Amino acid sequence: MTTSNYASERETDEGRVFTVTGGDWDTIVSGTDPINDERIVVNMGPQHPSTHGVLRLILELEGETVREARSVVGYLHTGIEKNLEYRNWVQGSTFVTRMDYLAPIFNETAYALAVEKLLGITDDITERATTIRVLMMELNRISSHLVWLATTGMELGAISIMLYGFREREYILDIFETITGLRMNHAYVRPGGVAQDVPDDAVVKIREFLKMMPKKLKEYEDLLSGQPIWTERTKNVAVLDVTGCVALGITGPVLRSAGLAWDLRKAMPYCGYETYEFDVPTHPDGDVWGRYQVRLAEIRESMKLVEQALDRLRPGPVMVADRKIAWPAQLAIGVDGMGNSLEHVAKIMGQSMESLIHHFKLVTEGFRVPPGQVYVAIEAPRGELGVHAVSDGGTRPYRVHYREPSFVNLQALPAMAEGGLIADVIAGGASLDPVMGGCDR
Amino acid sequence: MTSPTDKPNDGGVPLPVVPAGASSGAPAEFPPASPAGRGMFGNQGTGDVSGYGGLVRQRQPIEEASRPYGGYFDEVRDALEEAYPAFNDAIEKVVVDRGELTLHVRPERIAEVCQVMRDDLALRFELCSSVSGVDYLGADERRLHVVYLLTSMTYRRRVRLEAAVSVEAPHLPSVTAIYPTADWQEREAYDMFGIVFDGHPSLTRILMPDDWEGHPQRKDYPLGGIPVEYKGAEIQPPNERRSYQ
Numbered sequence: 001m002t003t004s005n006y007a008s009e010r011e012t013d014e015g016r017v018f019t020v021t022g023g024d025w026d027t028i029v030s031g032t033d034p035i036n037d038e039r040i041v042v043n044m045g046p047q048h049p050s051t052h053g054v055l056r057l058i059l060e061l062e063g064e065t066v067r068e069a070r071s072v073v074g075y076l077h078t079g080i081e082k083n084l085e086y087r088n089w090v091q092g093s094t095f096v097t098r099m100d101y102l103a104p105i106f107n108e109t110a111y112a113l114a115v116e117k118l119l120g121i122t123d124d125i126t127e128r129a130t131t132i133r134v135l136m137m138e139l140n141r142i143s144s145h146l147v148w149l150a151t152t153g154m155e156l157g158a159i160s161i162m163l164y165g166f167r168e169r170e171y172i173l174d175i176f177e178t179i180t181g182l183r184m185n186h187a188y189v190r191p192g193g194v195a196q197d198v199p200d201d202a203v204v205k206i207r208e209f210l211k212m213m214p215k216k217l218k219e220y221e222d223l224l225s226g227q228p229i230w231t232e233r234t235k236n237v238a239v240l241d242v243t244g245c246v247a248l249g250i251t252g253p254v255l256r257s258a259g260l261a262w263d264l265r266k267a268m269p270y271c272g273y274e275t276y277e278f279d280v281p282t283h284p285d286g287d288v289w290g291r292y293q294v295r296l297a298e299i300r301e302s303m304k305l306v307e308q309a310l311d312r313l314r315p316g317p318v319m320v321a322d323r324k325i326a327w328p329a330q331l332a333i334g335v336d337g338m339g340n341s342l343e344h345v346a347k348i349m350g351q352s353m354e355s356l357i358h359h360f361k362l363v364t365e366g367f368r369v370p371p372g373q374v375y376v377a378i379e380a381p382r383g384e385l386g387v388h389a390v391s392d393g394g395t396r397p398y399r400v401h402y403r404e405p406s407f408v409n410l411q412a413l414p415a416m417a418e419g420g421l422i423a424d425v426i427a428g429g430a431s432l433d434p435v436m437g438g439c440d441r
Numbered sequence: 442m443t444s445p446t447d448k449p450n451d452g453g454v455p456l457p458v459v460p461a462g463a464s465s466g467a468p469a470e471f472p473p474a475s476p477a478g479r480g481m482f483g484n485q486g487t488g489d490v491s492g493y494g495g496l497v498r499q500r501q502p503i504e505e506a507s508r509p510y511g512g513y514f515d516e517v518r519d520a521l522e523e524a525y526p527a528f529n530d531a532i533e534k535v536v537v538d539r540g541e542l543t544l545h546v547r548p549e550r551i552a553e554v555c556q557v558m559r560d561d562l563a564l565r566f567e568l569c570s571s572v573s574g575v576d577y578l579g580a581d582e583r584r585l586h587v588v589y590l591l592t593s594m595t596y597r598r599r600v601r602l603e604a605a606v607s608v609e610a611p612h613l614p615s616v617t618a619i620y621p622t623a624d625w626q627e628r629e630a631y632d633m634f635g636i637v638f639d640g641h642p643s644l645t646r647i648l649m650p651d652d653w654e655g656h657p658q659r660k661d662y663p664l665g666g667i668p669v670e671y672k673g674a675e676i677q678p679p680n681e682r683r684s685y686q
Contacts, residue, residue, distance in 0.1 A: 083664070267594070372538050374541060388573050403590070407626075411622060
């Protein structure tokens with residue numbers, strides 16, 4: 001500090017004492033800590049281990065306090081919505097499954113429901129197909145929440161939970177592989193039903209999983225819930241109340257962690273969710289801790305739903321009866337992987353020319369969808385996943401827009417981060433559970 | 442045999458006479474004026490060589506719904522008419538299709554309508570679920586449509602608002618002051634369709650790079666793409682493949 005004529009100093013028993021006789025108090029205070037007033041801008045990401053994917057954050061810092069935060073998205077934009085307009089309606093499933101890669105079944109189901117609504121065949125979907133969809137969606141919700149737990153744990157410094165979360169998720173991916181043939185990007189739920197039936201050994205695997213999972217969940221809670229570092233890093237961090245959530249359009253576990261039990265499965269049921277028994281977990285605090293609690297509780301509710309769906313599985317068709325929509329593909333695993341079953345190939349190549357023509361037309365040209373537009377929304381692990389689909393009467397989508405919860409929810413990051421510490425930006429961002437593949441599409 | 446039009450017949454089936462309704466000289470026009478699927482071999486038609494390609498599908502105009510609409514739609518309309526004096530001026534058309542209510546709103550009125558939709562106690566559309574654009578190239582003079590999906594969490598209802606603007610004057614008021622969640626979604630509609638939301642705090646590109654030219658989701662914007670070689674054969678990019686429509 002420079003000496004000045006209005007503040008003299010003297011030594012006393014209790015330390016140095018300044019006598020201020022006038023002038024500007026701020027100059028004296030700031031003179032002692034020149035760092036304090038200086039703001040620095042830190043660019044975090046898009047390649048950063050703890051931003052949950054290719055998310056870029058621009059933070060204006062004052063010391064360790066975040067004064068302004070802005071997020072930049074678009075690094076994973078792949079033009080899926082535009083590409084859909086150049087493929088037929090069935091091929092769309094293969095594209096949309098790649099958006100939110102942690103919740104592929106939800107992307108597919110939302111798309112299939114939208115196409116079915118456009119076709120006007122919503123009521124014709126068989127009971128077994130709907131039950132399988134519910135079963136797959138709830139398993140997918142568990143796997144998605146497990147990845148959330150794993151990555152959030154890692155980002156906050158808990159490496160063990162990362163390994164455990166991914167380990168149990170792999171079990172679900174194994175189940176998916178048994179049913180759909182693929183771990184991810186299934187293209188399993190298709191307009192009209194699902195691609196193929198659930199094999200018996202998958203049911204056995206799911207039952208095993210349901211038996212194993214409660215123990216694992218207890219393990220996670222033993223590991224994290226009582227742990228002081230975890231509670232310090234999550235409680236009262238990145239708080240967002242109901243008003244803030246609704247204004248910013250935040251849905252899903254983040255909204256429920258603020259105390260509003262808004263779940264589309266209950267509020268605007270689809271796929272027969274109104275006939276299942278489950279609760280919508282909420283938490284009063286609206287902080288990262290609340291979101292952790294809500295997601296763990298949702299895993300338990302999803303397990304209830306999976307169990308009920310398993311009990312309801314009755315033999316029956318998994319595709320609509322209308323042969324103008326349902327693909328004739330009787331799929332089977334052959335030596336070169338999944339493909340048309342040998343019986344089907346023998347029939348279309350050897351016995352029925354009409355079958356061959358029909359198969360060819362349906363696969364290459366596809367079915368026509370009456371013109372119009374619909375909006376279908378389902379409760380994905382991250383919130384409201386909406387599909388706005390427009391048809392012009394052709395065999396291809398005229399426009400498909402995804403209302404992606406990751407995209408909309410990320411808008412809340414500045415509201416959560418500003419005024420907090422830089423370490424809490426990570427906790428807050430992770431608690432939104434953004435998946436950039438879904439956000440950028 | 443005369444050429445159907447002055448334009449050379451570039452690759453399609455030569456036709457002795459002009460098919461009813463066709464203007465391009467190709468075997469068939471695209472049913473809707475969509476450039477998707479312009480074919481290989483310079484084919485401008487559907488690629489249908491069966492002879493039935495000359496059939497032209499007419500685009501059905503969107504019909505205005507008549508009262509009663511059914512469900513909660515009548516209540517929503519009545520409540521909006523009561524709470525919003527300029528209703529007749531602002532609402533161009535009411536459409537009920539597939540169990541969904543769509544109010545076509547004059548673009549300059551969209552923010553006012555949203556304000557009433559959110560604040561009126563009988564309407565209470567607290568959440569703006571989705572904002573997206575659709576380009577109706579060739580079907581509508583004001584071809585860029587902005588589609589708002591409003592959700593009432595109180596009454597568990599949904600309503601779609603649709604506002605149409607032209608490419609020459611793609612302006613309409615932003616609703617970010619009413620629904621802050623529309624911020625990024627309006628930026629996306631600007632990025633993809635070039636729709637300008639007046640009053641938006643920072644209307645910049647969001648998904649495409651900042652220096653990108655053009656608005657990729659417009660129907661007259663090409664898909665692009667490069668041919669791929671597979672087992673010795675060259676596969677055209679999807680927008681250049683011969684395809685059905």
